Amino acid sequence: MPELTADLGACQGYANCVVAAPDTYDIDDDGLVVLVRTEIPEEDRARVEEAARSCPVSALKVDGK
Amino acid sequence: MSAHAVGRGPGADGRAVIVGASVAGVRTAQALRREGWTGPVTLVGDEPHPPYDKPPLSKQLLTGAWEPGRAVLLDGPAAREAGITLRLGSPAVRLDPAGRRVSLADGQTLSYDVLVLATGAAARPSPWRPGSGLHVLRGLDDLLALRRDLELPGPVVVVGGGFIGAEVASAVRARGREVTLVDPLPVPMARLMGEEVGAHFNGLHRRHGAVTAFGTGVESITGRAGALTVRLSDGGALPAATVVVGIGSVANDAWLRDSGIPLEDGVLCDEYGRVPGHLGVYAVGDLARRRLPGPGGPQRSEHWTSAVEQAACVARTITRPSAPSAEASVPYVWSDQYxxxxxxxxxxxxxxxxxxxxxxxxxxxxxxxxxxxxxxxxxxxxxxxxxxxxxxxxxxxxxxxxxxxxxxxxxxxxxxxxx
Structure with a gap:
């Protein structure tokens, strides 16, 4: 299953990802992304990837099949 | 001429040309592929650099936390993999909408079935022209020149207390330099957020050791790099090694002046980025002056999140013209200061x-x-x-x-x- 990863060193709390896919991304009190799930079903992949692309510092990646 | 050129707009096997290689242009090219566009996609950029992202210019790239490579949006291998042809280093100079051709400064001509205009905006030019040492900050070359001049010892003066000016002042302070921020408005952020909250941003500069000369205009800037003088409207004068001017932006639409494309400091288009009267021509990003639903005239949005969303929407609209897609998000901007x-x-x-x-x-x-x-x-x-x-x-x-x-x-x- 495609796997979602976050680079917490890069994350700046812009939160575009949470707006785009709130079922997959959240943000903690310090403004760092929290991945609600890391295994992404194929049917959700396009939406989760679009949310990842909305990250201004490219902190999010979906890899694998 | 291809069979679909009249009436219905082109099919997904047409030639797409995107002029402008900042985030709006790059994301449009990538999104066209994702939306199933099978024809050639060409991305034209005026700079020789691989397409890069702009927000870090006044933030991580200016403090030195990032090197320029980190801001690259699309390198050669990624472009090849996506089937995007990069035409870098030569600006578009002319558009012939009737002939569906874009001419580049190097004499090449690109024919298109679909054209996306994404040439963005430029820094509003400084009305003051000292011999050297004055900078604007809009592109990578601006950044590299500014970073070089920041090696000169002495104070830095930033003219313009908006986002760019405030971020530059913050980055210059982070490099341990003396900085004075000048703006004719007593509270530069007031227009965006009102006097009360704007005043807290004034205080932020002072708390971090920047001097603010707000409510003061600039009369003249003279001298040369390392030895500049900024004369103020209140009679004062500030010595400066380097001056940065951030006083807004103007759309990069001069190359379209004789094309018949409707212009008004930007390309006039509808909420979907479609240019009225020009089937198959779209505008996105800082260049697009969109007529949005509701009151108010057509507006340019100069924000990263909006550019990214406009790019995704316009690619959908191009591939599915009968169901056009418009940006729906609440406007969102960020600024990192101190x-x-x-x-x-x-x-x-x-x-x-x-x-x-x-x-x-x-x-x-x-x-x-x-x-x-x-x-x-x-x-x-x-x-x-x-x-x-x-x-x-x-x-x-x-x-x-x-x-x-x-x-x-x-x-x-x-x-x-x-x-």
């Missing part, structure tokens, strides 16, 4: 400040300023160091939530955060 991460959602400018929740003077500060255009609903918010509240405000604005409800929710979040 130890403040400011996030602005909706439209606080022109709206009334309803309440400020949290502590703007704390170390670190954390607050939410709530605005309402009609006294009943939340229509804008300024958040500092509080991403969760930003998310909540963004949702409440989208839902057209009642102001009292928004206030309760945000106050409750604040109490939980502090516990």
């Amino acid at each position: 130890d403040w991460k400011a996030q602005i959602v909706g439209a606080p400018g022109g709206a009334r400040l309803h309440r400020l929740i949290g502590d703007p003077d704390g170390s670190p500060a954390r607050f939410a300023a709530l605005y309402s255009g009609d006294g009943a609903r939340l229509t804008g918010a300024v958040l500092v160091n509080w991403p969760r509240a930003m998310l909540m405000a963004r949702r409440l604005i989208a839902e057209e939530g009642a102001l009292a409800h928004a206030e309760r929710e945000l106050t409750a979040t604040g109490q939980v955060s502090r516990a």
